[in-house]
Amino acid sequence: MKSHRRRRLTIIIFLFVGSLTTVLISIFALQNYIDHFYLPDQIVNGEVPLERKIRAGGMVKPGSVIHDSTGLGVQFDITDLNDVTFRVHYEGILPPLFREGQGTIVAGTLSEDGVFSARRVFAKHDEEYVPPELKGMQEHDDP
Structure with missing residues (x-):
């Protein structure tokens, strides 16, 4: 060569x-x-590794939000379209767009008792945002 x-x-x-x-x-x-993303049915069915950082998403179940009487703790349920639900515990200030019936993504760990300990909560919102001032105008302009 x-x-x-x-x-x-x-x-x-x-x-x-x-x-x-x-x-x-x-x-x-x-x-x-890297945080892997899981749906509520995967969490309830035990397909999620315990005590490992993950993300989970779904809708905040209406009537499930419970604020602690002391501190910033809050508990709520996340559900999917099939009514599969799991409990989330979060210690901190919730995002302004967080509401019951709205989509949310939580990042944290799942414990052996099935409670998700969130370290972050992300509020999902509709992509068609309309400021409150303009929303009032649209309601008056509708024929």
Whole structure:
């Protein structure tokens, strides 16, 4: 084999091994920062790893929000279209768009007793946002 071909092959192999090593290190490092998303039926059916950071989403069940009498604690149920429900406990200030009957995503861990301990609560909202001032105007303009 000629020297320039050998040198080119060595460079290609070096670049391939270096790229592969970089990708593997990146994947290994990011594993701790990935939260898998689960639906309520997966949580209730036990398909979720316990005491591991996950995300879950669904609708806040109407009438299920209970605020602690002391502190910022709140408990509520998340449900899906099939009425599968699980309990969430959150300690903190809820987002302004959080309401019963609205969509929400919670990030946290699931304990052995089936209670989801949320460290973050995200309120989902309708993509057709209308400010309250304009909403009043639209109601008056409807024929």
